[in-house]
Structures are given as C-alpha cells and as structure tokens.
Amino acid sequence: DPDVLDTWFSSALWPFSTLGWPDDTKDMREFYPTDLMETGFDILFFWVARMMMMGIHFTNRDRPLEERVPFRTVYLHAMVRDEKGQKMSKTRGNVIDPIDVTSKYGADALRFTLASMAAQGHDVKLSMERVEGYKHFGTKLYNSARFIFMNLKDFEMVKIDEGLLSIYDRWILNRLNAIIKGVNESLTNYRIDEAANMIYHFVWHEFCDWYLEFSKPFIYQNENWEIKNSTLSVLVNVLDKILRLLHPFMPFITEELWQKIRPLIGDEKETLALALFPTTDWSEEQVPDIDREAIRKVNTVMQIVQMVRNFRTEHKVESSKRFLLFVSRNLGLNNYEQMALIKLANIDSIEVISHRPEKSFVLPLVESNLELYIKAEGIVDIEKERQRLKKELEKAESEMESLKRRMVDPNFLSRAPADVVEATNNKFEEVNKKVERLNSLVNEIENMS
Known part of the structure; x- marks a missing residue:
C-alpha cells in the first residue's frame, strides 16, 4: 500500500534528524556519531537495528563505516515488573505510577531503587x-x-x-x-x-x-x-x-x-x-605500611565492639550495665582511639591482663590473636543464666526435631511448593547453628560453677 509507512521509519532517523540533517550543521559535526545508546531489549530489532541501517545509509557516505554508525555501544536496560515479576498491565491492575511513588517516597528513593536493581540480564x-x-x-x-x-x-x-x-x-x-x-x-x-x-x-x-x-x-x-x-x-x-x-x-x-x-x-x-x-x-x-597497621587495628576494634554487643544479646545484659573489659594484650591505641572503642562497646574501661580472671566469660578473636574477658560478677547471675540457657536450648532442640521430621516427610516434600521446602531447609540450618551456639554457651557457664 503506497499510503502505509513503517511505524519506526521516523524513529530510525532520530540520531541525525534531530541534529539538522540533511544539512551540514555544527551540531551534526559535533555530536554525530554519538557513543552510547540505552534502550530496552524488546525494541532491539524495531528501533536499534533500523537506526544503524539508516545511519550507515544516509550519513557520512564518503567516510569509514565506524564514522557512519550512530553509536558504538548499545546498553539494554532491565524491564521493570511488579514485585512478583509479572509484566505491568492495566488488565492485571498492577501498574505502578512513578508519580505516585515519587510523591510518597521521593524521586531520589525511586531512582536509587531502580539503579541498585539494574543487574544485567535480570x-x-x-x-x-x-x-x-x-x-x-x-x-x-x-x-x-x-x-x-x-x-x-x-x-x-x-x-x-x-x-x-x-x-x-x-x-x-x-x-x-x-x-x-x-x-x-x-x-x-x-x-x-x-x-x-x-x-x-x-x-x-x-x-x-x-x-x-x-x-x-x-x-x-x-x-x-x-x-x-x-x-x-x-x-x-x-x-x-x-x-x-x-x-x-x-x-x-x-x-x-x-x-x-x-x-x-x-x-x-x-x-x-x-x-x-x-x-x-x-x-x-x-597502601603504606602505616595505613595497613591502622586498618588492622580498626578491624580489631570493630571485632571487639561486635563481640561485646553479641555478649550482651546472648546473655540478656542490659545496655545500661557497664563493665570492665579485660584484654590479653595491648591494643596499641592512643587515648582518643581507646575512648572511641570504650564508647562504642559501651563499657567502663579496658585493662590488659596476662591471665584469665576467675569466673569470667572468654570472647576469643582468633584472627587478631586476642582474648577478651568479662567477669560474671555483678553482670550475670551464673545459676540463673545456666537455667535460662538450658531452657532456650531445649526449646531450640525441640524446634530442630520438628523441622527434621518435616524435611523427611514424603507428603510434605511432594505437596509443598519448592519455595516452602527451601525455606524449611534454611530454617533448619538456622536452628541447627543456634543449637550449636547454645551448647557452647551452656558448657562455658557450667565450667564456671
């Protein structure tokens, strides 16, 4: 039909028609060919291929091919779908309006979300x-x-x-x-x-x-x-x-x-x-040696802070309760550097000691060749803590047995969705690690009694 023109014809001319073609304009000389084309994979043939063909055919006919193609690199962005991975459509009612999103969360938040999730091929x-x-x-x-x-x-x-x-x-x-x-x-x-x-x-x-x-x-x-x-x-x-x-x-x-x-x-x-x-x-x-040594010390400081925080969590020690932290060697920190450690670990002070104090918890930092000691006195009631940990251990062991039975149940394995089976396996691994840690804590506190 002589009255029908390819829908993509004018779009195919876009890289150079916007710059004043067919006239020899300053914009044409300065900005054509360009370098990068960013688009979606679904119109690779409809648009990108046509732009390449039109560019080669209509521009710089007396120049090498690399000066006639409209761009050297094509970046195919990801397709944005709903949270379940379905294509957005009015029929499904799952269309996300970016205006609504930016009104509620801001343009920066939406922009960063899309950038952080723009993995190639996904x-x-x-x-x-x-x-x-x-x-x-x-x-x-x-x-x-x-x-x-x-x-x-x-x-x-x-x-x-x-x-x-x-x-x-x-x-x-x-x-x-x-x-x-x-x-x-x-x-x-x-x-x-x-x-x-x-x-x-x-x-x-x-x-x-x-x-x-x-x-x-x-x-x-x-x-x-x-x-x-x-x-x-x-x-x-x-x-x-x-x-x-x-x-x-x-x-x-x-x-x-x-x-x-x-x-x-x-x-x-x-x-x-x-x-x-x-x-x-x-x-x-x-990296200079002085910086390497500083980085090593900071990593040790962060490990100490994390170990002390974990100790408080595991033994239900209130954050308001401050205590003396004993360490097995000098940390090599100046006054302000040590003050930062004390503040972040939420402790009273640090003292170097050559041996483990009686009735104390040991927090080993293997990579840093260091041991931390925290006296139980005034912080943890050893007998009450032993009973609490044993109850928690019994509860975790019971949960682990329940999950184990479920994982070998043929009916569950054949009927449950794959993601549910995977979630059950992951939960079992999580509880198993918890049981191992609780056993370790119980043994440690029983050795203090």
Missing part, C-alpha cells in the same frame, strides 16, 4: 518496600551530614596532615579510595547496580555506622584543636566525595547537601552536576 521486580528502604537511606545520609554541620563552629578546612590522622581516619580514607575505584570500574563496565550497592554499603555500614561514631571523641574534646580540626576536615572531605559519587543516583538530596559544604571546600562550580566526579589511582598493593 528484570527489576519493583516493590515499595525496597523504595521505602532507600528513602530511609536518604534520611540516614541527611542526618549524618546534619551531624557534621552541627559540629563545624569555628571550623577551618585544612589540608589533611598525615601526622594528625588517627587509625580511624586512615581506615576511612583507604575505604573511600577503594570505593571510588570500585564505582568507577563498575560504571565503566555498565554495572550500575554494583556501583549503587557499593556506595550504599560504604555510606550506611562504614561511614555512618562506624566512622561517625569513631570520630566523636576527637571532635567533642577541646584539649587539642589541631586534632579536632583535622578530624572535621576528614569528615567534610569524605562527605564531599560521597555526595559526588552518589549524585548520579540521588541528585536532589546530594545537591542540597553539597551546597552547604561548597564554601568549605572552595569549589568554584555552581552545582554538583558540574563538579568533578571522584577518581583515584589507589591500589591495595600500594
């Missing part, structure tokens, strides 16, 4: 729980920045002085450089989900959960202004790099926060979008 199963979780991530970032801003009275940004860095400063700066390197590599390889998740883990679990807490004894003291100012400079420096890394994923909150620190860092760019994206030539092999 569809995005979009759930509101994930979007809400990343909204909390934005709140966490905002609150951490607010904490820093609140402590910047009389602050003067200084160039980082190696001689004033604590072990925690050295640790976070090395972790920051590792993340900068990893994010750049992931983005270069179009692993957008990897880049987003690296930043998320670093901001939440390393910067907020650990470094901000480590920094408090250094910035709350007024005895040594140089150390205080140095720590604040590291905080501002790391926050600046975080905001730059995160800006492509969460542009609104990062822009707002960056404008507050722009005067401090002296960046002349008016917006974060124009500021330089962080790069680094850092490599793990070239």
Whole structure:
C-alpha cells in the first residue's frame, strides 16, 4: 500500500534528524556519531537495528563505516515488573505510577531503587518496600551530614596532615579510595547496580555506622584543636566525595547537601552536576605500611565492639550495665582511639591482663590473636543464666526435631511448593547453628560453677 509507512521509519532517523540533517550543521559535526545508546531489549530489532541501517545509509557516505554508525555501544536496560515479576498491565491492575511513588517516597528513593536493581540480564521486580528502604537511606545520609554541620563552629578546612590522622581516619580514607575505584570500574563496565550497592554499603555500614561514631571523641574534646580540626576536615572531605559519587543516583538530596559544604571546600562550580566526579589511582598493593597497621587495628576494634554487643544479646545484659573489659594484650591505641572503642562497646574501661580472671566469660578473636574477658560478677547471675540457657536450648532442640521430621516427610516434600521446602531447609540450618551456639554457651557457664 503506497499510503502505509513503517511505524519506526521516523524513529530510525532520530540520531541525525534531530541534529539538522540533511544539512551540514555544527551540531551534526559535533555530536554525530554519538557513543552510547540505552534502550530496552524488546525494541532491539524495531528501533536499534533500523537506526544503524539508516545511519550507515544516509550519513557520512564518503567516510569509514565506524564514522557512519550512530553509536558504538548499545546498553539494554532491565524491564521493570511488579514485585512478583509479572509484566505491568492495566488488565492485571498492577501498574505502578512513578508519580505516585515519587510523591510518597521521593524521586531520589525511586531512582536509587531502580539503579541498585539494574543487574544485567535480570528484570527489576519493583516493590515499595525496597523504595521505602532507600528513602530511609536518604534520611540516614541527611542526618549524618546534619551531624557534621552541627559540629563545624569555628571550623577551618585544612589540608589533611598525615601526622594528625588517627587509625580511624586512615581506615576511612583507604575505604573511600577503594570505593571510588570500585564505582568507577563498575560504571565503566555498565554495572550500575554494583556501583549503587557499593556506595550504599560504604555510606550506611562504614561511614555512618562506624566512622561517625569513631570520630566523636576527637571532635567533642577541646584539649587539642589541631586534632579536632583535622578530624572535621576528614569528615567534610569524605562527605564531599560521597555526595559526588552518589549524585548520579540521588541528585536532589546530594545537591542540597553539597551546597552547604561548597564554601568549605572552595569549589568554584555552581552545582554538583558540574563538579568533578571522584577518581583515584589507589591500589591495595600500594597502601603504606602505616595505613595497613591502622586498618588492622580498626578491624580489631570493630571485632571487639561486635563481640561485646553479641555478649550482651546472648546473655540478656542490659545496655545500661557497664563493665570492665579485660584484654590479653595491648591494643596499641592512643587515648582518643581507646575512648572511641570504650564508647562504642559501651563499657567502663579496658585493662590488659596476662591471665584469665576467675569466673569470667572468654570472647576469643582468633584472627587478631586476642582474648577478651568479662567477669560474671555483678553482670550475670551464673545459676540463673545456666537455667535460662538450658531452657532456650531445649526449646531450640525441640524446634530442630520438628523441622527434621518435616524435611523427611514424603507428603510434605511432594505437596509443598519448592519455595516452602527451601525455606524449611534454611530454617533448619538456622536452628541447627543456634543449637550449636547454645551448647557452647551452656558448657562455658557450667565450667564456671
């Protein structure tokens, strides 16, 4: 039919018709051919292939083929489906309106959710729980920045002085450089989900959960202004790099926060979008020995804090109950570094001891060649704790036996859905580990009696 034209014909001309073709325009010379085309796999033949053919046929006929193709790389994004993995349709009633989502959770949260789930070769199963979780991530970032801003009275940004860095400063700066390197590599390889998740883990679990807490004894003291100012400079420096890394994923909150620190860092760019994206030539092999030793010490500090917290949880010790922590060797921390450990572990003090005290719990840190000792007196009633642990052990053993019977039941295995069977197996493994741990705790406390 002479009156019918291929629906995709005009779309196929898009890469060059938008630049003034067929005229020889400045835009055409400057922007054609381009580099990257991003689209969905479902229109690869309908659109992408046609753009390639039209570009080769109509443009730069006197030039080599590589100067006639409209783009060199095609990035196929994931398809966004509902949380059950079904295609969205009005018939099913499962369409998620991005306007509604952004109204409730914000554009940054939705944008980061899609980026963090954009694994190559996998569809995005979009759930509101994930979007809400990343909204909390934005709140966490905002609150951490607010904490820093609140402590910047009389602050003067200084160039980082190696001689004033604590072990925690050295640790976070090395972790920051590792993340900068990893994010750049992931983005270069179009692993957008990897880049987003690296930043998320670093901001939440390393910067907020650990470094901000480590920094408090250094910035709350007024005895040594140089150390205080140095720590604040590291905080501002790391926050600046975080905001730059995160800006492509969460542009609104990062822009707002960056404008507050722009005067401090002296960046002349008016917006974060124009500021330089962080790069680094850092490599793990070239980390100086002084930094390696600092990283080793910080890992030991974090293990101690986690062990003490686990001890409180396992033995139902209230957080208000502070106690003396004995250690089997000197930790090599200065005063402020040790204060940070004491605060995070929520203990009274630390004392080096050459032997295990009587009636004490032992918390071994094998990798750090270290043992922690906590005296039971005044903290745990040994007899009551023994009875409590035995009851908990009996309950866990009963649950494990019930799960074991279920796992060998032919009716259950043949009739239950695969995901239910898998969940039962996982639950059995979880309870089995709990039984092993409770046996260990019972044996330890019985040896004290």
